Amino acid sequence: MPSLNRQEEALLKSFEEIRRCDRIAVHADSLGDLGKPFTAMPAPDEFAPELTGVEYDSDLSENMVRFETVSSHWSTSSPLPEFSGEFSLSHLFDVFSQPPNPWASMEPTEFRKEFMGSLKCIDSSPISGSGRMAFLRAQPNSNPWEIWYQDMAGAGGEPYPPGFVKLELSYSGYIETLAITKGTSGWQYLFADVSLSDSSWRHVRDPLQAMLEVFPELFPEYDYAPLRARLEARL
Numbered sequence: 381m382p383s384l385n386r387q388e389e390a391l392l393k394s395f396e397e398i399r400r401c402d403r404i405a406v407h408a409d410s411l412g413d414l415g416k417p418f419t420a421m422p423a424p425d426e427f428a429p430e431l432t433g434v435e436y437d438s439d440l441s442e443n444m445v446r447f448e449t450v451s452s453h454w455s456t457s458s459p460l461p462e463f464s465g466e467f468s469l470s471h472l473f474d475v476f477s478q479p480p481n482p483w484a485s486m487e488p489t490e491f492r493k494e495f496m497g498s499l500k501c502i503d504s505s506p507i508s509g510s511g512r513m514a515f516l517r518a519q520p521n522s523n524p525w526e527i528w529y530q531d532m533a534g535a536g537g538e539p540y541p542p543g544f545v546k547l548e549l550s551y552s553g554y555i556e557t558l559a560i561t562k563g564t565s566g567w568q569y570l571f572a573d574v575s576l577s578d579s580s581w582r583h584v585r586d587p588l589q590a591m592l593e594v595f596p597e598l599f600p601e602y603d604y605a606p607l608r609a610r611l612e613a614r615l
Contacts, residue, residue, distance in 0.1 A: 412448030433520025
């Protein structure tokens with residue numbers, strides 16, 4: 381395998397840690413070959429006219445993830461608290477090759493039509509079928525890219541469609557944090573402007589609390605204190 385960049389090393393390390401951990405059950409996973417390097421990526425507007433004026437994030441030349449796919453769906457095993465995770469990342473060539481969002485035209489306002497049309501899925505949950513997805517928002521004159529997360533219909537609010545929240549993360553930051561959290565369900569809310577204190581958020585809050593209790597023991601090389609502080613700020 382050719383030498384890996386920092387992002388790829390972090391993802392591969394996390395992928396293998398999930399596989400090796402005897403207290404985690406892996407239900408499905410996949411690691412593809414390395415695909416196009418950044419230097420072989422077409423300009424965004426070569427994918428589609430609506431991407432005219434969109435520029436790649438400035439740090440991708442050194443840190444673009446080249447794996448064609450990398451995914452994992454897992455859950456903890458007894459006696460650990462019960463929680464699970466899933467991620468499914470694609471190469472950015474495939475991300476930008478996605479066809480226009482078919483639901484965009486059904487949105488009730490021009491702003492929401494434009495918003496939905498600007499989203500490109502970078503992470504999803506196809507095995508569990510939970511519907512959780514993360515998107516980059518491909519806009520002209522926007523660098524770094526905005527990252528958005530879709531899950532609970534009650535999250536977010538106008539003028540955006542229900543269920544969408546903006547994350548305090550760049551694309552590179554998303555990849556780095558995914559490697560630390562192993563894709564634990566709902567980790568993205570640690571980087572969103574939400575409160576997790578209400579009982580309706582218990583299914584998000586409890587797994588995150590369990591993760592932050594268990595992972596420092598399972599994966600002691602990582603510093604989970606910043607994530608713990610983010611969770612406490614949302615309780």
